[in-house]
Amino acid sequence: MRGYIIKRLLLGIPTILGAMLLIxxxxxxxxxxxxxxxxVGGSEGEEVVAEEKVEKIxxxxxxxxxxxxxxxxxxxxxxxxxLGDSFILRQPVTEMLARKLPMxxxxxxxxxxxxxxxxIPIGILSAVKQDTPLDYIPRFISIIGxxxxxxxxxxxxLTFAAAWFNWFPPIIYQTPWDDPVVNMTQLFFPCLVLGAxxxxxxxxxxxTTMLEVxxxxxxxxxxxKGLKKFSVLWRHAMKNALIPVxxxxxxxxxxxxxxxxxxxxxxxxxxxxxATVDAVRLRDYPVIQNxxxxxxxxxxxxxxxxxLLYGWLNPxxxxx
Numbered sequence: 001m002r003g004y005i006i007k008r009l010l011l012g013i014p015t016i017l018g019a020m021l022l023i024x025x026x027x028x029x030x031x032x033x034x035x036x037x038x039x040v041g042g043s044e045g046e047e048v049v050a051e052e053k054v055e056k057i058x059x060x061x062x063x064x065x066x067x068x069x070x071x072x073x074x075x076x077x078x079x080x081x082x083l084g085d086s087f088i089l090r091q092p093v094t095e096m097l098a099r100k101l102p103m104x105x106x107x108x109x110x111x112x113x114x115x116x117x118x119x120i121p122i123g124i125l126s127a128v129k130q131d132t133p134l135d136y137i138p139r140f141i142s143i144i145g146x147x148x149x150x151x152x153x154x155x156x157x158l159t160f161a162a163a164w165f166n167w168f169p170p171i172i173y174q175t176p177w178d179d180p181v182v183n184m185t186q187l188f189f190p191c192l193v194l195g196a197x198x199x200x201x202x203x204x205x206x207x208t209t210m211l212e213v214x215x216x217x218x219x220x221x222x223x224x225k226g227l228k229k230f231s232v233l234w235r236h237a238m239k240n241a242l243i244p245v246x247x248x249x250x251x252x253x254x255x256x257x258x259x260x261x262x263x264x265x266x267x268x269x270x271x272x273x274x275a276t277v278d279a280v281r282l283r284d285y286p287v288i289q290n291x292x293x294x295x296x297x298x299x300x301x302x303x304x305x306x307x308l309l310y311g312w313l314n315p316x317x318x319x320x
Contacts, residue, residue, distance in 0.1 A: 089284075093287055100275050111198065219237055247306060272291050
């Protein structure tokens with residue numbers, strides 16, 4: 001097991017380096033100049049500034065050097081965990097990560113947990129009650145969940161929450177260790193928005209895999225022995241049916257992070273998603289590059305964790 005983990009971590013290094021090179025290149029070729037934005041005070045209007053002033057800012061930021069030197073410096077910063085300072089806010093990126101990463105992680109984990117709570121029992125019920133109203137209704141709702149974009153659902157929830165319950169996004173975010181009740185209240189609707197589309201996919205996957213498992217010979221044998229229906233579903237069927245659901249849950253992490261970019265902005269949450277949107281608008285290279293790097297690294301680690309969970313769900317799986 002230890003050798004397998006080390007091998008997977010080593011194989012993740014080229015993936016991370018490739019992502020670093022890709023985001024570094026994209027930020028240098030897209031339209032816009034961060035030096036000009038800083039010179040005009042962050043405005044993207046038609047202001048005219050002296051070329052000497054812009055060039056001076058480029059020198060201060062190190063953007064006058066060859067791109068390979070800039071990329072090499074960034075790689076070294078990552079290795080030494082000195083991620084530099086934000087061009088716009090003049091704050092260390094590591095401090096920004098320490099403030100914003102916990103909220104995004106909490107939001108993503110809560111959304112994933114909520115999707116499991118919704119999808120697994122409904123998927124099992126839909127499979128057990130195949131071709132009945134208890135099967136047709138969840139399938140119809142799951143199609144709707146797949147069709148609704150996250151940003152539209154978030155705006156819809158905000159509109160009706162304000163109109164019916166006089167609820168508005170909080171101005172000040174409360175951490176779970178400061179006020180857990182307020183924190184859960186603030187994150188409930190964003191988690192619902194992120195978890196809805198994930199649950200829709202998982203319901204359909206859980207139903208399909210559960211139907212396949214229920215047709216296996218060992219399930220028929222368990223039923224023939226007179227075991228209780230709940231025992232057959234819980235002890236014999238559900239673990240094997242969960243393997244594909246766990247697999248897509250790992251791939252859905254990217255969707256959760258991508259959805260958080262919009263959801264955090266809509267609900268005024270100070271996480272990595274909202275900060276990345278602001279950084280892209282202002283061409284804040286260090287913030288964008290390092291935040292995308294953290295997201296990519298998290299994706300690699302979560303997929304490793306998902307692979308390791310296979311051994312718990314199916315004892316026949318062994319890693320060597």
